[in-house]
Amino acid sequence: xxxxxxxxxxxxxxxxxxxxxxxPYPLSAPEPPTAHVVPDAIDYHTSFGExxxxxxxxxxxxxxxxxxxxxxxxxxxxxxINEGRIIDALEADRTLGGLVSDLIVDRAEFRLWEPGxxxxxxxxxxxxxxx
Amino acid sequence: MAVEKKILRNVGVEVDGTTLTTRxxxxxxxxxxxxxxxxxxxxxxxxEFEPGLKAGxxxxxxxxxxxxxxxxxxxxxxxEANDEFEIRIGPEGLTPADTNPIFVAxxxxxxxxFLQGEVGQASTNPVTFRLTEAPLLDTT
Numbered sequence: 001x002x003x004x005x006x007x008x009x010x011x012x013x014x015x016x017x018x019x020x021x022x023x024p025y026p027l028s029a030p031e032p033p034t035a036h037v038v039p040d041a042i043d044y045h046t047s048f049g050e051x052x053x054x055x056x057x058x059x060x061x062x063x064x065x066x067x068x069x070x071x072x073x074x075x076x077x078x079x080x081i082n083e084g085r086i087i088d089a090l091e092a093d094r095t096l097g098g099l100v101s102d103l104i105v106d107r108a109e110f111r112l113w114e115p116g117x118x119x120x121x122x123x124x125x126x127x128x129x130x131x
Numbered sequence: 132m133a134v135e136k137k138i139l140r141n142v143g144v145e146v147d148g149t150t151l152t153t154r155x156x157x158x159x160x161x162x163x164x165x166x167x168x169x170x171x172x173x174x175x176x177x178x179e180f181e182p183g184l185k186a187g188x189x190x191x192x193x194x195x196x197x198x199x200x201x202x203x204x205x206x207x208x209x210x211e212a213n214d215e216f217e218i219r220i221g222p223e224g225l226t227p228a229d230t231n232p233i234f235v236a237x238x239x240x241x242x243x244x245f246l247q248g249e250v251g252q253a254s255t256n257p258v259t260f261r262l263t264e265a266p267l268l269d270t271t
Contacts, residue, residue, distance in 0.1 A: 047194060048142045049153035101196075104251055130253060 001131060002099035007057065008037045010096035011127070015061060016089050017080065029116035032066040033076070040126070061090070061125040064113065073121045077110060080123050090127060101130045143225035143233070144191060147216040149205045150225065151193060156255070158220060159190040160234055162266070187262030189218060189238060195246060195256040202256055203245075210243040215263055227269045236266035 008024040012035070015022045021034040030036060043056035063080060065073040080086045087105045094103045107126045112119065144155045165183030193202045209216055219225060221233040242259035 045140050047153050047156045048140065048144065048158075050141060102253075106251060 002096075004039065004057075006099055007096060007129065008039065008059070010099055011037045011059060011061060011090070014090050014092065014096065015063070015086060017063075017086060020063070026062075027115075029118075030064045030120075032064045032120055032122075035061055035063040037061055046130075055131045057129045057131065059127050059129070061086070061127065062111070062113075062122060063124070064115070064120045064122045067112075067119045067121050077121055077123055081108065086123070086125060090125065096129075103127060103129050137222065139222075141224050143219070143221035143223070145219040145225055146205050147209065147218075149200055151202060151205060152225070154196060154202050155191050155193050157190075157192040159188075160220060161188045161190070162262075163188075187236065187238075187266060189220065189236070189260040189262070191258050191260070193256045193258060195244075195248075195254040206240060206243060206256075206258060207245075209240045213239060215239055218260055219269075227271055229270050231270075233269040234266055235269050236260075236262045237264055238262055 005024075012022040012024040015035045017035075019033055021031070023034065023036045026036045026038050027034070038060045040058040040060050042058075046056050063077075063086065065076050067073050087108065090105050091103065095101065096103060105125055105127045109124045109126075111122050111124050113122060114120070139158075142152070142155070142158055144151045144158065162185055164185045167181045167183040168178060169181050170178045193206075195202055197203045215237050216239075217235065218238050219233050219235050221227070221231055223231045225233060227233045238260035240258065241261050242257065244256050244258075246254060247256070248254040
């Protein structure tokens with residue numbers, strides 16, 4: 001069975017966009033443009049068997065962009081939904097190299113964050129994984 | 132000692148020699164008999180019933196999958212052939228014991244759904260088996 005560490009690393013590796021740094025662990029003061037992986041919830045016992053059988057995991061991938069230039073940051077955020085679709089990158093290999101059974105991106109939300117007191121714009125992707 | 136109660140989490144499911152435990156999420160083993168009304172004159176004022184013929188039914192909801200040794204590859208040949216095969220179901224895995232009697236029966240497959248589900252949801256396959264003879268409980 002894949003470990004949480006392996007899966008979050010595989011998700012970070014999958015988020016492959018130009019100039020975007022990715023990290024499998026959330027950073028308190030991310031340097032934009034950057035993306036990190038946040039575990040959301042784990043559903044145990046979704047099928048019969050021991051505790052590691054049939055688990056469902058959910059994650060959020062948060063992509064941060066500097067808001068130094070209002071227009072450029074929002075246009076870059078648009079790119080993640082348009083031609084450089086991060087959903088396509090995340091779902092390109094739905095087994096994450098054979099670590100999991102399946103993966104789906106359910107939702108993307110535009111966000112305004114202030115990590116470390118610095119205003120940033122970004123997109124948060126919500127994904128679910130079946131082990 | 133606590134009163135006997137059980138949370139199902141490790142029900143063992145074996146179909147025709149293939150263990151499908153981790154691909155199943157619910158079971159219902161029903162051995163209901165017909166209720167025959169045998170009320171006669173001069174009774175107590177209550178109707179009397181006797182059990183008639185039994186119709187053993189096992190309903191299992193599987194997560195549908197097409198891997199080798201998985202749900203589809205195990206069940207589809209039986210859905211096509213209408214043949215008889217063995218099913219084993221244990222309350223706590225498939226190791227028989229006095230405290231874990233394994234329900235063993237010969238069955239035929241009646242309800243099989245090749246694919247069902249909604250977009251974004253795990254595909255499930257609710258399957259119905261019907262017993263062709265009396266079951267056994269394996270405790271050894």
